[in-house]
Amino acid sequence: MVYWILLGFIGIIGSLTGVSSITVVLNQRASLPCCSGEEVVWRKTVPIEATVAECLKQKCIVKDPFRERFSVNEKNHSLFLNPAKYNDLGQYECSCDGFIKLIKLDVVVPMNMTVEELGNVTLPCYADTQSGVRDVTWLHNEQKALHYTTDRGSIPGLGYEERVSLTEDGFRDGDVSLTITGVHQTDAGLYRCFVQDETDRGYPHAYMIHVIKDITNRGNSR
Known part of the structure; x- marks a missing residue:
């Protein structure tokens, strides 16, 4: 500290x-x-x-x-x-x-996660959201995937509209996990979890997502 x-x-x-x-x-x-x-x-x-x-x-x-x-x-x-x-x-x-x-x-030192294209994934993250903490930020590489504030709720980043979420109940309990639905190939990369205007880290703090091809769609294209 x-x-x-x-x-x-x-x-x-x-x-x-x-x-x-x-x-x-x-x-x-x-x-x-x-x-x-x-x-x-x-x-x-x-x-x-x-x-x-x-x-x-x-x-x-x-x-x-x-x-x-x-x-x-x-x-x-x-x-x-x-x-x-x-x-x-x-x-x-x-x-x-x-x-x-x-x-x-x-x-x-990110945790590695492999996700199938078009599937869903939740990146667990926890933080002490008491004592005046009012926001959570998830970064994908250096861009915002989601910014959550207690007064405005979830604000998705560009390209993540209607695909990312963080629950109000979870925030109240210290669960600031990020859920991504309909994963794209462009969703691959480094994700980091922050609270309090990106000054404090959540735990776990970082994930590296690897996106693999949708096996079902690949089979249907033969």
């Missing part, structure tokens, strides 16, 4: 100079953007403090112990993690000719 509060505090400070959030699935590649300056320094600032890389006139040196998996694009100075490990999460700072850019990197 202290860790995430500290991240939020640093994010507020960084908003004056530019701040962004990036999410990557464990063991996949991540790219953190910076700029094409003359002098660039990448540092990790939370939960540890360490210099990751230093660049001078497009010549970059990655420091130990980051050298094994980290690299820097010597033109635009983006920082690459290949692959991202769980301990790579945290706050990064790119100093580019004196301009500071803050990036919060979140490394998620």
Whole structure:
């Protein structure tokens, strides 16, 4: 809890100079953007403090112990993690000719779920919805699949109209599970569950949906 509060505090400070959030699935590649300056320094600032890389006139040196998996694009100075490990999460700072850019990197470990095309699926998620919590957000990759508020109910994301739901009774009891009906191939991907304006995670927090062909329809097309 202290860790995430500290991240939020640093994010507020960084908003004056530019701040962004990036999410990557464990063991996949991540790219953190910076700029094409003359002098660039990448540092990790939370939960540890360490210099990751230093660049001078497009010549970059990655420091130990980051050298094994980290690299820097010597033109635009983006920082690459290949692959991202769980301990790579945290706050990064790119100093580019004196301009500071803050990036919060979140490394998620999703639960895998396989769903048949045109079928239905429920993604279980639970959260403490007491004490003034008034909304739930389900993200599909980086887009909203559903936003639920206590005053307006369920607001589906683009492409999810009449296909996603979250019950009022469930919200009252702390059950903020997402149900998707008539699953499409485009529904495949990462889903994440948040409450309180996306500041708190639900539990479980993340799912990776894999959509397979409708076996019945495939048989009828022969």
